[in-house]
Amino acid sequence: MGFFFEVLIGGLLSGVLYALVALGFVLIYKASGVFNFAQGAMVFFAALTFVGFQALLPGWTGLEEGSVMVFWLAFILALASMIVLGILTEKVVLRPLVNQPQITLFMATIGLSFLVEGIAQAIWGANVRALDLGIADEPIGWILDSADMIVSSFDVFAAALAGILVAALALFFQYTKVGRALRAVADDHQAALSIGIPLQHIWAIVWGVAGFVALVAGLIWGARSGVQFALTFTALKALPVLILGGFTSVPGAIVGGLIIGASEKLAEVYIGPFVGGGIEGWFPYMLALFFLLVRPEGLFGEKHIDRV
Amino acid sequence: MLYREAGQFKASYKEDQQIFPIRQDRVGMAVILAIFFLAVPMFASEYWLQAILIPVLIFSLAAIGLNILTGYAGQLSLGSAAFMAVGAFGAYNFMLRIDGMPFIVALILGGLCSALVGVAFGLPSLRIKGFYLAVATLAAQFFIVWALVKFPWFSNHSSSGVISAQEVNILGFAFDTPVLKYLLTLAVVVVLALLAKNLVRSTTGRRWMAVRDMDVAAEVIGIRPMRAKLSAFAVSSFYCGVAGALYAYTYLGTVEPEGFNLDLSFKILFMIIIGGVGSILGSFLGAAFIVLLPIFLNVFMHSVFAGSLPAGLGSNLELIVFGGLIIFFLIVEPHGLARLWTLAKDKLRLWPFPH
Amino acid sequence: MMNDMAQDATAEGGRRIGEVILDLQHISLSFGGVNALTDISFDVREHEIRSIIGPNGAGKSSMLNVMNGVYHPQKGNILFRGEPRQKMDPHTAAAQGIARTFQNIALFKGMTVLDNIMTGRNLKMKCNLLEHALFWGKAQREEIEHRKKVEDVIDFLEIQSIRKTPVGRLPYGLQKRVELGRALAAEPTLLLLDEPMAGMNVEEKQDMCRFILDVNDQFGTTIVLIEHDMGVVMDISDRVVVLDYGKKIGDGPPDEVKNNADVIAAYLGTSH
Ligand SMILES: Nc1ncnc2c1ncn2[C@@H]1O[C@H](COP(=O)(O)OP(=O)(O)OP(=O)(O)O)[C@@H](O)[C@H]1O
Ligand SMILES: [Mg+2]
Numbered sequence: 001m002g003f004f005f006e007v008l009i010g011g012l013l014s015g016v017l018y019a020l021v022a023l024g025f026v027l028i029y030k031a032s033g034v035f036n037f038a039q040g041a042m043v044f045f046a047a048l049t050f051v052g053f054q055a056l057l058p059g060w061t062g063l064e065e066g067s068v069m070v071f072w073l074a075f076i077l078a079l080a081s082m083i084v085l086g087i088l089t090e091k092v093v094l095r096p097l098v099n100q101p102q103i104t105l106f107m108a109t110i111g112l113s114f115l116v117e118g119i120a121q122a123i124w125g126a127n128v129r130a131l132d133l134g135i136a137d138e139p140i141g142w143i144l145d146s147a148d149m150i151v152s153s154f155d156v157f158a159a160a161l162a163g164i165l166v167a168a169l170a171l172f173f174q175y176t177k178v179g180r181a182l183r184a185v186a187d188d189h190q191a192a193l194s195i196g197i198p199l200q201h202i203w204a205i206v207w208g209v210a211g212f213v214a215l216v217a218g219l220i221w222g223a224r225s226g227v228q229f230a231l232t233f234t235a236l237k238a239l240p241v242l243i244l245g246g247f248t249s250v251p252g253a254i255v256g257g258l259i260i261g262a263s264e265k266l267a268e269v270y271i272g273p274f275v276g277g278g279i280e281g282w283f284p285y286m287l288a289l290f291f292l293l294v295r296p297e298g299l300f301g302e303k304h305i306d307r308v
Numbered sequence: 309m310l311y312r313e314a315g316q317f318k319a320s321y322k323e324d325q326q327i328f329p330i331r332q333d334r335v336g337m338a339v340i341l342a343i344f345f346l347a348v349p350m351f352a353s354e355y356w357l358q359a360i361l362i363p364v365l366i367f368s369l370a371a372i373g374l375n376i377l378t379g380y381a382g383q384l385s386l387g388s389a390a391f392m393a394v395g396a397f398g399a400y401n402f403m404l405r406i407d408g409m410p411f412i413v414a415l416i417l418g419g420l421c422s423a424l425v426g427v428a429f430g431l432p433s434l435r436i437k438g439f440y441l442a443v444a445t446l447a448a449q450f451f452i453v454w455a456l457v458k459f460p461w462f463s464n465h466s467s468s469g470v471i472s473a474q475e476v477n478i479l480g481f482a483f484d485t486p487v488l489k490y491l492l493t494l495a496v497v498v499v500l501a502l503l504a505k506n507l508v509r510s511t512t513g514r515r516w517m518a519v520r521d522m523d524v525a526a527e528v529i530g531i532r533p534m535r536a537k538l539s540a541f542a543v544s545s546f547y548c549g550v551a552g553a554l555y556a557y558t559y560l561g562t563v564e565p566e567g568f569n570l571d572l573s574f575k576i577l578f579m580i581i582i583g584g585v586g587s588i589l590g591s592f593l594g595a596a597f598i599v600l601l602p603i604f605l606n607v608f609m610h611s612v613f614a615g616s617l618p619a620g621l622g623s624n625l626e627l628i629v630f631g632g633l634i635i636f637f638l639i640v641e642p643h644g645l646a647r648l649w650t651l652a653k654d655k656l657r658l659w660p661f662p663h
Numbered sequence: 664m665m666n667d668m669a670q671d672a673t674a675e676g677g678r679r680i681g682e683v684i685l686d687l688q689h690i691s692l693s694f695g696g697v698n699a700l701t702d703i704s705f706d707v708r709e710h711e712i713r714s715i716i717g718p719n720g721a722g723k724s725s726m727l728n729v730m731n732g733v734y735h736p737q738k739g740n741i742l743f744r745g746e747p748r749q750k751m752d753p754h755t756a757a758a759q760g761i762a763r764t765f766q767n768i769a770l771f772k773g774m775t776v777l778d779n780i781m782t783g784r785n786l787k788m789k790c791n792l793l794e795h796a797l798f799w800g801k802a803q804r805e806e807i808e809h810r811k812k813v814e815d816v817i818d819f820l821e822i823q824s825i826r827k828t829p830v831g832r833l834p835y836g837l838q839k840r841v842e843l844g845r846a847l848a849a850e851p852t853l854l855l856l857d858e859p860m861a862g863m864n865v866e867e868k869q870d871m872c873r874f875i876l877d878v879n880d881q882f883g884t885t886i887v888l889i890e891h892d893m894g895v896v897m898d899i900s901d902r903v904v905v906l907d908y909g910k911k912i913g914d915g916p917p918d919e920v921k922n923n924a925d926v927i928a929a930y931l932g933t934s935h
Contacts, residue, residue: 035439096639103384104638106439107581110574111634118627126620239443243436276458285447289432292444296435305694308524308724308733308765321810322803503796510795510802511781511788518771518782525769528731529849530757530786539792586773 006149007269008262013152013159015261017220020162021238022245022253023169024213029247030182031206032094034105038113039214040235045085045120046211047218047227050078051131052124066132078215079208085116086207117232128228133219158220165216169209170250178205240284244291246298255299260284327505344494349487357486358559364592364599365490365497366554371579371591372504373547378577379586380508381540382520383433383441387448388548388576393568394422394452395549396471396556397462403474404464411476415496415553422549423542425452430541434534449570456565463565470564473557489558496554500547505588507543516540517586548576578630582637584646593645602626680901681709683742684885685730685853690739692725699725700736701909707853712879712886714896717906718929723889724766726906727855730887731756731763758786762851764842766858766889772831776841779830780816783848784809816844820874836867843874853885854878860892868892872899897921905929 021043028036036042053074058065063073093112097105137154144150173179181202221231241260245252267283297303328334352361374388399418403409429448433441456462456469463469476483476492483492507513518526519536527533556563575598583594609622641647685707692700700722707713715723728734729741732751741748743759762783771779788809794802817823820840825833830841839859846854859875860868876899878884890896896903897917905913905920907929913920920926 093635093639100638100642102438103382103442104642106384106442107577108635108638110577111581111631111638113631114574114627115631115635118624118629118631121620122624122628126624236446239446243440243443278454278458282447282450282454285444285450289444289447292432292436292440305734306524308728308767308769321807321814325803325806325810327798506798507792507796510798510806511785511790512792512795514774514778514782515785517774517778518785521771521773522769524733524753525765525771526782527753528733528757528763528769529783529845530754531782532754543792 002148004266005147006151007265009149009151010155011262011265012258013155013261014265015258016159016162016166017217017234017257018237018241018261019166019254019257020213021217021234022241022257023166023250024210024217025235025238025242026247026250026253027169027206027210027213031203032090033102034094034109035102035247036112036210037106037109037235038089038116039210039238040232041113041116041120042082042085042211042214043218043221043234044227044229044231045116045218046078046082046215047131047222047231048120048124048129049081050074050215050219051129051222051227053077055129075215079212082211082215083204083208086211087204090203090207113232113235117229121229126229128226129222131219131222131227133223135223137224154224158224161216161220165213166254169213170254172209173250178202182206237284240288243285243288244299246301249298249300252298252300260287263287325509327502327509341498345491349491352490354486357490360599360603362486362490362493362559364596365493366551366559367576367579367595367599368592369497369500369554370548370551370576371583371595372501372588373544373551374576375580375586375588375591376504376508376516376547377540377544379580379584379590380513380520381516381537381544383430383537383540384439385445385448385544386442386570386573386577387429387445387452389568389570389572390449390452391422391426391545391548392552392555392572393456393565394425394545395419395552396563396568397456397565398422398549399553400471400473400556401462401464411478411557415550415557418553419546419549422552423546426541426545426548427538430538433537433541446570449573453565453568468564469566470562471556472562473560476557483558493554493558496550500550501588501592504543504547508588512539578634580644581634582644584644585642587644587646589649590644590646593649597645598630601629605629680711683707684709684744686740686742687726687730688740688742690726690729690736690741692722692729692734692736698909700729700906703739703906703909703911705904705911705914707885707887708901709885710879710883711901712875712888712899714888714890714900714903715906716890716893716896716903720908721906722909723906724857725909727763727857727887727889730855731761757849760849760852761855762846762849762853763855764839764846764857764859766861768835768838768842770830770838770842770845773829775827775829776822776833776844777813777817777826779841780813780844780848781809783816783845784813786849813848816848819847819877820844821870836863839863839871840874843871847878850882851884853887855887857889858891859888860890860895868895875899 021039024039024042025036028034028039051074054070057063057070057073061073063070089112093108094105097108135154135157137152139150140153140156173182178201217234218227218231221234237260238257241253241256244259245254245256264280264284264287267287268277268280271283272279292298323329326334328337348357348361370388370392373391374385378384395418397418398421399414402414402417403411425448429445432444436444460466460469463471466472476489478492483489508516515526515531515536516539518529518531519533523533526536552568560567579594579598580591581594582597583592584590605626606622609625637644683706687706688704690700690703691698703722703726715726717723725734729736732753732755735751741751771782774782788805790802790805794800798806817826820843822837822840822844825837825841830838833841843856843859846856856875860871863871872895875886875888879886888896888900900917902915903913903917903920904911905923905926907925912925912929913923915923
């Protein structure tokens, strides 16, 4: 039983991270009505830009390598790059495609993900780069002693960070003026325009926040496995979460993330050995699909009848 | 006045419904077929046949498959490569396990396997739409490749699922040179392309497009969305499956499941976006474009940097150019190269007397 | 086609109004908390033009959607030709000879006028996918046979010149006409029209009126019509149902309905 919980906890912890990436999708979907496939590329871009600046800054400024100052400066520069990237995306790619079918927008973001990946590597190179956040990745002693379970301190830290961020965003949506404006935009673009909410500002803020989320996700994932092209696959991890939770629901993203995280680890451990393992790649998708067959409106969606 | 429709009055609906109603189109088609069947085999080098013409033809077929599903029936799929894999491994196993299996039959059976799998993965389309469905097709992409690697039976217990295509032999005649392989591929692709053209202009095609354009209205006039969608999945996967089998048998010779990855699926999607969504001709144009572009970029880079090519720049440039082009086409010419061709024809139709 | 049908209709006595073909009993329909229809009963007789009127949001479109199985009422019975209908879907309705047009044009935007109208005949086309792929012999004959019928519809609606135009490029009035063509191509016995003249100028309205009357007259098609233009409604309807806030407040011949106190109140209370 201890082993079961160990796997479950590991799964839930990574589920929080999935939720974080999924939240990036939800944010942009709410603001721009776009399912942004390039979110994974943006995670990659953010992390790569961060480590890139982190390496360059000491040379430019004479600051000590690995110092807190360098960390935060690099963080700010990376965040600024993300905001610029977001605004450019909004202006150059999405604005001209307004009123196009959603499928077209979706395909455009697939193109965007190639573009962003190419640009990121053209600027910073394609090598795997190490990223150290100064958090050890080892079993937490007292849990190991008292419950005989291996729970990584890094996972707990990452999950806590992601959890705080997710909670903060949920509150932001619920209680701030921008958050409410954003919900109005998501419900009805035209209506929001006629109320006079400055869409430009909202877009800028949302892309900024989405960039921030991507950066944090990129840092956590990058610290775990190195900053490399594989970071783009974080999006692929978040997609089933979105099918499950719906593209518009913040709680859906969170609950969906936890379900996917936990079930994928449990499935790998308990079903995997019978079929040769490696089922993490597709299991979440199948799970989400079967779920949808039963409940097409998703976890938190409402049943909806097409109006004719 | 080379290209004119005027004066060619259709005396009957039968004439109006020919596959190429305009005489110049029929002549043009005959000339193109003559060039590709007769002139190309005589003059093309081995490199051109093997590295360009054969893959362009095969990808055209896969693109037609995806176009049927996405362009005509409106269901976006990100799993085309996986269906190609099913076709390749299907044909391989029929050839391997049944003595005296004729290649063409194995090709068709491989396609049918793929059609079956396609229908299974198309089932969610009955409940979910749009990009939800697109994401769901990723399940097919990951699951199929995984299954082909993990179950050694599919690859006859070779390591990591690599298969080597058997020799292609039709009626005792071995297709073992590049020219012969090219001709075989060309014949299969031409026949299937014509069948596809027929399908999309028939009631089947109209049902697909009706479901694509407005599914509620389609249902109200008695079209069953379920049948329309699943038949699109079946036909589309069949085409991808046959393309996959050709990919193994006339192009690469040796393939592994991992070769049919998400990147390849994206490439096929890019072909139809650039070539023209909802156009059979566009599938050919898009495939040619996507195959030729990297070659062109490579030549271009080498001439610019003359040997001192920065490492990795080539592949990054490719990503940037692909991504940029997709966005460009979606914004500027959503009907792709095929549309440019139609526009050119319209111009020609009026030339030399523009009104 | 048109001629055959016209003859059938004359044989039956042309415009003579016949039996009840559609009987709606105590229909109630709600969406979430919104009651779109509350306990509505009325019937439709063969060969008549039956209009449904009422202010915006009264539930008229919902009523049509119930008739051809797009919406499923929570309560009530529907008898079609005397047979009770349990679970009804739009496909079955179409197979039973019910066709319709929509309030917001629901044409297939990417297809030509000809193809749009051809889809209207899809239930009558029997060839399978393989035959379509070969497009030889049977499939070709079938296509030509149905093409002829569709050309009759095109002639009837006087849209010969736009045959091969993609419908997305047509002006609104013509799109409405094409949509009527698609419904007519199915040779329906019951035709449901949801505001076929909305947004049209006087001339276009006159044309549309003429088409509706001709269809009814020549082919004996039963028509259920939703329309806001009172002049038109009073002119061409045999009987009129009035809805307001999902309830039936009037039912009868135009003259009777016009003088009904509830109806007058409902119309004066809203801006029409
Ligand atoms: N699919 C649906 N989902 C939710 N509510 C709906 C749906 N269809 C109709 N309604 C609601 O039912 C009520 C009746 O709508 P309906 O469209 O039938 O009115 P109508 O009489 O056709 O009005 P109009 O003249 O504006 O066309 C309205 O309150 C509408 O909002
Ligand atoms: Mg209405």
